[in-house]
Amino acid sequence: MSDLLVAAPALVPLGTALVTALARRRPRLVGALSLAGACASLLAATWLFVRVLVEGAQRTSFGGWPAPFGIAFVVDPLGGSLALIAALMGVVTLVFQRSSADRAPESPTLHPLIHALLAGVGGAFVTGDLFNLYVWFEVMLLAALGLLALGGGRRHLEATLKYFALNAVGTLLLLVGLAGIYGLTGQLNFAALRDAAPTVDPGLLLLVATPACLAFLLKAGAFPLFAWLPASYPTLPAPLLALFAALLTKVGVYALLRLLGDLFVAVPAVTFELLGWLAVATMLTGVLGAAYHWDMRRILAFHIVSQIGYMLLGVALHSEAGTVGTVFYLVHHIVVKANLFLVAAMVFQLCGSYDLRRAGGLWLARPALGLLFLVPALSLVGIPPLSGFWAKLLILRAALAQGQIAWAAAALIVGVLTLYSMLKIWLQAFWAPHPEPDWSAPAPAGRGAAWLATGGLALVTVAIGVAPEPVYRFAAAAARSLGVSP
């Protein structure tokens, strides 16, 4: 039973995908099964997370093969917490899908693909084997391609192609890195790799780890290979967009943190110096790309890139404090980013456009929505007392403590530019009058589910902001369980 629980973040969504695919002739049943499956997944992930907190890391090996030979699943605090948040995002997505705001068109493959994507993400967080990680990446890729192509229009197909071209190369790069790592150490199991890494030459270790790192950076949307992200994400309907934005790039960051911050801590220091500058370039190019755009989805898509820079900066610091910052940032960012896209969909529903030049007047018409938008927006910027403030503070403090003044300065400048983008959205969509003088806000029905999803996420953001202590202590424990020396 406990063996199955360890694999639950992957198994429950896989089972739900199967069931929803089998029930495809009865759409109402599919919707109910889908939501029930997501809730079951959330319950299982919560149970698993509590067990990890109480009893320490949970592990299992499949097929009765002992650890280095069979495929192991290992859930440590880091993987457990991310699996929990991924399951939460699944529920939020499906709740929002029940509202009327820019929902994904129902099709027989929609729910199976959503759950396959969640299975890929969950599997990547709980696996303890490098090759198995590659397999989950491919599951994610195929499900993501399917969801992108569901729209069926020309722009959807183009977006799918752009996503496919770079991400397929990314997974092949990962396979190259895997071949090198296996050829050098003869191991694929995380624990065995952790033991084997100090015994081989650090230069060789870097050589074989580089293709895998590049693959993870590409998947995370880091500079200079982020072009696929803003090219493809804005064609998605809002719930799927929120799901993609929340989870997919973060799996890349997680995998990079696992590789460089846990398994291969012995790689030469120049790696982390390089990664730090890459992180700065990612932050800057992302936020500047966002400054150019007027479409809310494009602005927010570029902000994913920019925020990934902060998380990479935490990995590049290569210290316990930096890792704590990255873990905190991951948790905060998943919640906030998904919420921003969902609130943008509610704005779209009222104004009829995602383009800010066609929106306005919402502060008078819908003040509650204005306040709701401000919570994740200001949290993304890093205004206290919201969760983003603590996440940025942790990264900045670690950077300054390690004497990386230039990196810290870049992080602060990007914070100011992020404020510019968020104010642009708020001033245009809410404060400025609507471009059409006789516009009045429509009162569409069926927004309860949208309010439930976005309000719930906003509450999480505020809760982390007001009481960061438990999350901080947890992030510190998660960082200690990784292999970075203090």
Add this chain to the structure above:
Amino acid sequence: MSWLLALSVGALLAAGVFLLLSRQLLRLVLGVSLVGSGVNLLLFAAGRIGPTAPPVVELGEQVLTGAANPVPQALVLTAIVIGFALVCFSLILALAVQQAGGDADVDSLRDAEPPPGADGKPALEVER
């Protein structure tokens, strides 16, 4: 044997990357599958080329000696299956894009990212 594998991997990767850089849609898709084949060979070579005996433990024996390394074979098999699925999907995708757009030049695919308007600002998208 190793040098033959190394040359094949190099040739496949070079041809694959060349095709990947092409602006023709179908070449790009073929490029991905060629790179995939090269990487599969690389993965196979990572397990060292040596004995060719099948990795089956004889009755009564406890350890396997003088047999081929089974791990890379298992890995390559998995990678081939996944790669096959990806290639199938991408071929259909390339066909669908061509049917929707009628143009095989990837540079002309600007529907997902419309070029800026005359004033240099991002184009106002047609709502659909």
